[in-house]
Amino acid sequence: MSGEVLLEARNIGKRFGGVQALKDVSLTIRAREIYGLIGPNGAGKTTFFNVMTGLYPRDGGEVLFGGVPLELGTPYLVAQAGIARTFQNIRLFGNMTAIENVMVGRHVRTHVGVFGAILRTPGQRAEEAAIRRRADELLHYVGISHRANDLARNLSYGDQRRLEIARALATEPQLLALDEPAAGMNATETVALRKLIEGLRADGLTVLLIEHDVKLVMGLCDRVAVLDYGEKIAEDVPGVVQKDPKVIEAYLGAGGD
Amino acid sequence: MEIFAQQIINGLTAGSVYALVALGYTMVYGIIQLINFAHGEVVMIGGMVALTVITTLVGMGLPLPPIVLVLAGIIAAIPICMAIGYLLERAAYRPLRHAPRLAPLITAIGMSIVLQQVALLIWGRDPKAFPQIMENQSFAIGGASITSVQIAIILMSVVIMAALTWFVYRTRFGIAIRATAEDVRVAALMGVDANRTIAATFVIGAGLAAVAGVMYGTYYGITHYTMGFMLGLKAFSAAVLGGIGNLAGAMLGGILLGLVEALGAGYIGEFTDLCRWPLVDGLLVERCANGGNVVLFGSNYQDVFAFMVLILVLVFRPSGLLGERVSERA
Amino acid sequence: MSTKKWFGLALVVLALLALPLVLTSVGTAWVRITNLAILFVFLALGLNIVVGMAGLLDLGYIAFFAVGAYVYALLASPHFGLHLPFWIILPLGALFAGMAGAILGAPTLRLRGDYLAIVTLGFGEIVRIFMNNLSQPFNITNGPKGITLIDGLNVAGMNFTATHTLFGIPFTGPAKYYYVLLILLTLVIVVNLRLQKSRIGRAWVAIREDELAAKAAGINTRNMKLLAFAMGASFGGTAGGMFAAMQGFVSPESFILHESILVLAMVVLGGMGNVWGVLAGAMLLSFVPEFLRYTVEPVQQMLFGKLLVDPEVLRMLIFGGALVLTMRFRPAGLWPESRHKLEMNEEK
Numbered sequence: 001m002s003g004e005v006l007l008e009a010r011n012i013g014k015r016f017g018g019v020q021a022l023k024d025v026s027l028t029i030r031a032r033e034i035y036g037l038i039g040p041n042g043a044g045k046t047t048f049f050n051v052m053t054g055l056y057p058r059d060g061g062e063v064l065f066g067g068v069p070l071e072l073g074t075p076y077l078v079a080q081a082g083i084a085r086t087f088q089n090i091r092l093f094g095n096m097t098a099i100e101n102v103m104v105g106r107h108v109r110t111h112v113g114v115f116g117a118i119l120r121t122p123g124q125r126a127e128e129a130a131i132r133r134r135a136d137e138l139l140h141y142v143g144i145s146h147r148a149n150d151l152a153r154n155l156s157y158g159d160q161r162r163l164e165i166a167r168a169l170a171t172e173p174q175l176l177a178l179d180e181p182a183a184g185m186n187a188t189e190t191v192a193l194r195k196l197i198e199g200l201r202a203d204g205l206t207v208l209l210i211e212h213d214v215k216l217v218m219g220l221c222d223r224v225a226v227l228d229y230g231e232k233i234a235e236d237v238p239g240v241v242q243k244d245p246k247v248i249e250a251y252l253g254a255g256g257d
Numbered sequence: 258m259e260i261f262a263q264q265i266i267n268g269l270t271a272g273s274v275y276a277l278v279a280l281g282y283t284m285v286y287g288i289i290q291l292i293n294f295a296h297g298e299v300v301m302i303g304g305m306v307a308l309t310v311i312t313t314l315v316g317m318g319l320p321l322p323p324i325v326l327v328l329a330g331i332i333a334a335i336p337i338c339m340a341i342g343y344l345l346e347r348a349a350y351r352p353l354r355h356a357p358r359l360a361p362l363i364t365a366i367g368m369s370i371v372l373q374q375v376a377l378l379i380w381g382r383d384p385k386a387f388p389q390i391m392e393n394q395s396f397a398i399g400g401a402s403i404t405s406v407q408i409a410i411i412l413m414s415v416v417i418m419a420a421l422t423w424f425v426y427r428t429r430f431g432i433a434i435r436a437t438a439e440d441v442r443v444a445a446l447m448g449v450d451a452n453r454t455i456a457a458t459f460v461i462g463a464g465l466a467a468v469a470g471v472m473y474g475t476y477y478g479i480t481h482y483t484m485g486f487m488l489g490l491k492a493f494s495a496a497v498l499g500g501i502g503n504l505a506g507a508m509l510g511g512i513l514l515g516l517v518e519a520l521g522a523g524y525i526g527e528f529t530d531l532c533r534w535p536l537v538d539g540l541l542v543e544r545c546a547n548g549g550n551v552v553l554f555g556s557n558y559q560d561v562f563a564f565m566v567l568i569l570v571l572v573f574r575p576s577g578l579l580g581e582r583v584s585e586r587a
Numbered sequence: 588m589s590t591k592k593w594f595g596l597a598l599v600v601l602a603l604l605a606l607p608l609v610l611t612s613v614g615t616a617w618v619r620i621t622n623l624a625i626l627f628v629f630l631a632l633g634l635n636i637v638v639g640m641a642g643l644l645d646l647g648y649i650a651f652f653a654v655g656a657y658v659y660a661l662l663a664s665p666h667f668g669l670h671l672p673f674w675i676i677l678p679l680g681a682l683f684a685g686m687a688g689a690i691l692g693a694p695t696l697r698l699r700g701d702y703l704a705i706v707t708l709g710f711g712e713i714v715r716i717f718m719n720n721l722s723q724p725f726n727i728t729n730g731p732k733g734i735t736l737i738d739g740l741n742v743a744g745m746n747f748t749a750t751h752t753l754f755g756i757p758f759t760g761p762a763k764y765y766y767v768l769l770i771l772l773t774l775v776i777v778v779n780l781r782l783q784k785s786r787i788g789r790a791w792v793a794i795r796e797d798e799l800a801a802k803a804a805g806i807n808t809r810n811m812k813l814l815a816f817a818m819g820a821s822f823g824g825t826a827g828g829m830f831a832a833m834q835g836f837v838s839p840e841s842f843i844l845h846e847s848i849l850v851l852a853m854v855v856l857g858g859m860g861n862v863w864g865v866l867a868g869a870m871l872l873s874f875v876p877e878f879l880r881y882t883v884e885p886v887q888q889m890l891f892g893k894l895l896v897d898p899e900v901l902r903m904l905i906f907g908g909a910l911v912l913t914m915r916f917r918p919a920g921l922w923p924e925s926r927h928k929l930e931m932n933e934e935k
Contacts, residue, residue, distance in 0.1 A: 094796055367907045
């Protein structure tokens with residue numbers, strides 16, 4: 001399973017006012033691995049995610065992606081570099097159709113500008129057709145092609161999660177970062193999600209997963225890191241992490257999970 | 258030096274009015290993140306109501322001392338403005354509290370226009386002169402002079418700002434306002450009635466606006482149905498300068514803006530007089546001869562300063578002088 | 588398109604082409620009124636790119652219109668003795684307005700949308716202050732008196748101020764402007780429609796819907812917003828140039844806040860983002876004041892024997908009220924954008 005290193009976070013720090021949300025967090029994600037990030041509520045998982053995908057500027061440290069430092073604080077450059085993400089509380093473009101949502105994801109890999117669009121140049125038409133085709137394929141891939149022309153806000157919860165993944169995939173990421181994708185899903189939906197994630201890896205993607213559902217994480221991930229109070233307290237294969245006394249204490253100390 | 262001292266006094270006076278208006282903007286923005294474009298119009302209505310009351314009382318020929326007349330004007334303006342503030346929140350903004358951000362902003366600008374036109378219907382299209390009831394005594398200090406009206410305005414706004422600070426930091430209701438501004442949901446969980454608190458913020462802001470309107474009217478001696486627009490724009494700039502959402506910031510921003518504007522208007526003519534600058538002087542020999550001057554920008558550009566301040570703050574310190582952060586919630 | 592649709596379209600085009608001839612027979616004033624209405628529809632569709640698609644509230648749109656108008660006026664009038672041809676100054680006005688938009692937008696667009704609203708509001712006033720005062724010490728704008736005797740359009744030696752007779756039909760000046768405006772209107776409609784269904788348009792709508800998610804999906808939101816803002820501004824500038832040419836006279840009075848509000852009300856009432864909705868909303872609000880002008884006074888005279896509410900006040904009350912009521916009861920406008928339908932048509 002262990003490929004070359006894809007992402008390396010070095011001593012990431014982040015403060016909010018007086019709160020140290022992240023403290024010297026370092027971790028390494030290898031290519032084609034499913035990497036889990038767990039921890040009690042408020043441990044800093046989502047903050048780490050937001051820093052890593054460029055939404056928050058960091059206060060210290062750096063992230064190397066494929067050996068190159070990422071421009072943190074500029075999300076579109078992070079997306080361009082090959083990291084795509086979903087949100088814990090699904091953020092779709094509600095008044096756009098499902099397929100348009102995915103087409104937006106193609107933005108970063110396409111080029112035609114204002115004049116091309118206004119003049120409908122042959123190049124623009126070809127690119128537009130390619131965008132639509134790819135979006136269609138991706139909707140198929142996540143299994144919601146029958147809802148392509150429905151407004152995103154009218155989709156069911158599970159379908160919205162899938163749509164968000166399709167939109168992320170449209171940016172052609174090497175690393176897909178999923179923020180609690182199983183939150184609010186029932187058992188059947190979770191099983192389907194698990195299959196989808198495994199399929200993504202089989203297709204060559206690296207997956208970073210924040211999850212509350214410990215069972216899902218332990219069953220799915222190759223390696224797991226545990227955050228507690230903004231610090232990494234463990235990083236290993238699931239079997240070892242599960243038995244780590246520090247991890248057990250963090251979870252029990254936080255009221256169990 | 259005399260100009261300098263005089264402009265400081267004038268700036269402090271105008272700044273006191275700006276500060277009171279800015280407080281209304283900043284309180285509303287702090288609690289529901291809305292620029293209440295109609296706030297300037299509330300100030301204008303306050304001035305108009307006071308003017309009507311004072312003119313009527315003067316017309317009745319009662320031998321009332323001037324201070325009583327002005328107080329009567331203020332006392333009449335406050336409840337009317339408060340009622341308007343309450344209605345604005347209740348009828349226009351509250352139904353949109355969970356709508357996309359653009360909706361309440363558009364509503365606010367719409368309400369501002371509606372209030373302006375209503376004022377036009379009631380008070381007419383022409384500027385109205387405030388009756389000269391007070392004998393405006395001047396006192397000389399350091400080569401400059403300060404009038405009794407200026408002293409009254411500055412003192413009164415200091416008292417009001419102190420009272421507001423006490424109210425917000427020391428009373429239960431003030432604490433509820435601050436809690437709601439921090440996080441509506443958490444405040445609600447703690448038993449704060451969010452609707453009531455937000456409405457109260459509007460009402461308090463409108464009350465301050467009423468006082469500011471009367472001050473503006475007595476100071477400049479004139480009211481007009483469009484006066485709320487520029488005043489509102491300036492007060493908002495003051496709030497941003499101080500750090501929007503921050504009470505002390507609005508007060509500081511208001512005073513500073515008043516000073517910048519007064520000093521700017523006092524000196525810009527001198528600084529942009531091309532004849533002062535040897536480099537251009539040569540080109541304009543004829544026009545500069547015999548002490549003539551070629552002033553690029555005179556004091557008629559006074560209204561531009563507030564806007565410049567706003568842009569500069571947004572470029573270099575968007576969080577304002579006393580503000581902490583302006584971040585989108587992730 | 589089916590033959591039925593083609594037929595319908597042909598009828599509409601024919602009706603639009605014949606309109607000024609019909610109106611001229613009623614009175615040339617009506618052609619002028621129609622021209623101004625079309626100009627405002629054009630403005631509304633320009634603003635639709637900014638407010639409707641990208642979701643950026645621009646409250647000083649008329650300032651860009653003013654920039655375009657003054658560029659035209661200064662470069663084609665006896666004021667400076669310059670008489671450049673329209674095909675140079677019309678684009679130049681658009682360019683200047685676009686640049687003003689970019690300069691104004693750059694510092695504010697990285698912040699929350701509300702700041703843009705207030706900055707544009709202020710900008711509208713500032714432009715007016717400058718127009719009013721830039722007559723001293725060097726006379727650039729001629730102050731409140733404005734600039735007169737502006738050259739009209741002159742296409743291929745045909746002067747637009749005179750009447751020409753073609754096939755025995757007299758074409759008055761306003762009628763000719765009507766056709767030029769119709770071409771410009773078609774242009775802005777095509778631009779709106781094509782952008783809407785493009786990579787750029789989708790990025791704008793995505794930003795409008797959820798800016799943070801748009802960022803994460805790889806959109807350079809700052810540049811995209813700047814693009815929308817500057818584009819809208821340059822449309823405003825183009826309209827301004829046309830305005831100067833048509834009227835032959837510009838003064839600061841024509842560019843007050845109320846005009847910005849009017850254009851915004853057109854976009855909001857019709858349905859932000861929906862080209863046809865904005866078109867309908869703009870037509871409606873363009874003709875309402877004319878309608879009021881001819882009805883309000885006589886009706887009040889008849890009922891009360893005197894004028895209580897003058898039509899101008901009523902007009903502004905309607906615009907302000909339209910903004911408030913639309914947001915409250917029909918936030919998507921009278922003719923809301925339907926992206927669902929848009930896509931369905933695409934496939935069939």
